[in-house]
Amino acid sequence: MKQLFGTLFLATLLWASSPLAVAGEAQLVAEDPVLEKRVMALAEELRCLKCQNNTLADSPSELAHDLLREIRTLMQSGKSDAEVVAYLVDRYGEYVRFRPSMNQTTVLLWFGPLILLVGGAIVLLIVMVRRRKRIAASVPLSDAERTRAAMLLNNRTNDGERETGA
Amino acid sequence: MLRFLVPLGIFAALVAFLWVGLGKDPSLVPSPLIGKPAPAFRVAQLHDANSQIGSADMLGKVWLLNVWASWCASCRHEHPLFMELARARLVPIYGLNYKDKREDGVNWLSQLGDPYVVSAFDADGRVGIDYGVYGVPETYVIDRQGIIRYKHVGPVTMEALQTKILPLVKELEKI
Numbered sequence: 585m586k587q588l589f590g591t592l593f594l595a596t597l598l599w600a601s602s603p604l605a606v607a608g609e610a611q612l613v614a615e616d617p618v619l620e621k622r623v624m625a626l627a628e629e630l631r632c633l634k635c636q637n638n639t640l641a642d643s644p645s646e647l648a649h650d651l652l653r654e655i656r657t658l659m660q661s662g663k664s665d666a667e668v669v670a671y672l673v674d675r676y677g678e679y680v681r682f683r684p685s686m687n688q689t690t691v692l693l694w695f696g697p698l699i700l701l702v703g704g705a706i707v708l709l710i711v712m713v714r715r716r717k718r719i720a721a722s723v724p725l726s727d728a729e730r731t732r733a734a735m736l737l738n739n740r741t742n743d744g745e746r747e748t749g750a
Numbered sequence: 751m752l753r754f755l756v757p758l759g760i761f762a763a764l765v766a767f768l769w770v771g772l773g774k775d776p777s778l779v780p781s782p783l784i785g786k787p788a789p790a791f792r793v794a795q796l797h798d799a800n801s802q803i804g805s806a807d808m809l810g811k812v813w814l815l816n817v818w819a820s821w822c823a824s825c826r827h828e829h830p831l832f833m834e835l836a837r838a839r840l841v842p843i844y845g846l847n848y849k850d851k852r853e854d855g856v857n858w859l860s861q862l863g864d865p866y867v868v869s870a871f872d873a874d875g876r877v878g879i880d881y882g883v884y885g886v887p888e889t890y891v892i893d894r895q896g897i898i899r900y901k902h903v904g905p906v907t908m909e910a911l912q913t914k915i916l917p918l919v920k921e922l923e924k925i
Contacts, residue, residue: 633779633884646849647884650875675789675882677782 623656626665630672631680639682781882781901788815788892789880796847796855796869803844803870805896812922814843814915815890816866816906817878819850820858822886828905829862835911836865841919845869848878848886891915893922 624641632643632651640648640655651672658668672680684690725733783789792804816832818825836843845866847855852871859869872878881890884903891900900918902910 636776647875650849650879654876654879674782675880676884677779677882679779 619656619659622659622665623652626655626668627652629682630669631682633676633680777885778903779884781898783882783898784901786898788890788896788898789877791870791872791877791880793877794871796845796852796859796871799852799871803868805892808842808844808892809896810894812841812891812893812919814841814919815846815881815892816843817846817848817881817883817886817888817890818869819848819886820854821850824905825887826862828887828907829865831906831908831911832865833863840916842867846872846877846881848872848883849875889915891918891922894925 627641628639630640630651632638632640632645632648634645634647635643638645638648640651655668655672658671663671669681678684678687678690684693686694788805790805792802792806795801795803818829832843835841843866845868847869849872852873855869855871859866870877875883881888887905889902889906890898893899899922900914902915906915
């Protein structure tokens with residue numbers, strides 16, 4: 585009995601891993617591997633509007649499936665990557681791109697961080713220059729004040745030593 | 751005083767932007783087709799495979815294009831509203847039966863009632879792609895010149911109908 589189960593188990597494993605089990609998916613790629621590679625590379629750049637954080641390449645939705653088919657057909661008819669993207673943007677809007685193109689509405693998106701960085705640097709510079717000026721403008725210590733300060737500092741360190749000594 | 755007020759002001763503005771962003775529905779993507787000619791199509795009718803229906807047939811009137819399917823639960827939800835709208839004869843509604851089986855689509859309409867003047871049959875979803883359909887149901891308002899004026903994603907509600915769609919239709923019919 586045990587042996588029978590063993591053989592069955594092995595047979596199931598063999599069957600599951602046989603190329604027959606994945607034939608349906610493999611066929612499409614086999615038709616034209618170069619084109620399929622191009623389709624999938626472009627699909628990585630495009631958003632599936634159905635499940636918005638997925639690319640067309642890894643979305644399981646039917647819409648993504650249909651759009652991949654559409655991209656495949658367009659590429660087969662000789663359209664360039666840019667033309668395919670334009671085709672989708674015309675229908676679904678700029679949002680299908682994961683990397684938005686540069687235009688009037690996306691300028692802030694592209695340069696916003698840079699503007700913030702430069703703005704921050706300018707503020708920092710102003711603060712530093714003002715501080716330096718304030719330090720330069722402050723009245724320097726007189727000799728008497730300097731000796732008193734040194735004495736106070738010395739006392740402090742002596743105190744410390746005495747404490748640790750005891 | 752200013753050195754506290756300026757950062758506080760910037761912070762308040764940031765909070766305001768984020769707050770508004772929170773209230774928005776990310777599944778609503780503005781259509782690039784608004785204000786553009788409705789993509790031309792000519793496909794078979796749902797009820798009659800031998801007759802065709804095309805966007806050009808509707809030129810000269812203001813009409814609604816409602817994308818629906820028998821497998822779409824939200825379509826069932828909005829369906830009574832369309833029945834009522836059809837009965838009121840305020841605006842002709844054309845259906846686009848999207849990625850459906852002909853038989854299922856016909857059955858769905860015979861069971862629930864058919865609010866559509868005609869339903870176009872888009873078995874493989876090609877027309878849907880041209881219209882940028884990404885979630886059924888979707889409803890388009892198209893004017894006399896065949897320009898898309900409005901797009902509603904998701905089931906049409908009474909509120910959307912009364913505040914947006916019908917006033918727009920009335921407006922467009924005056925032109």
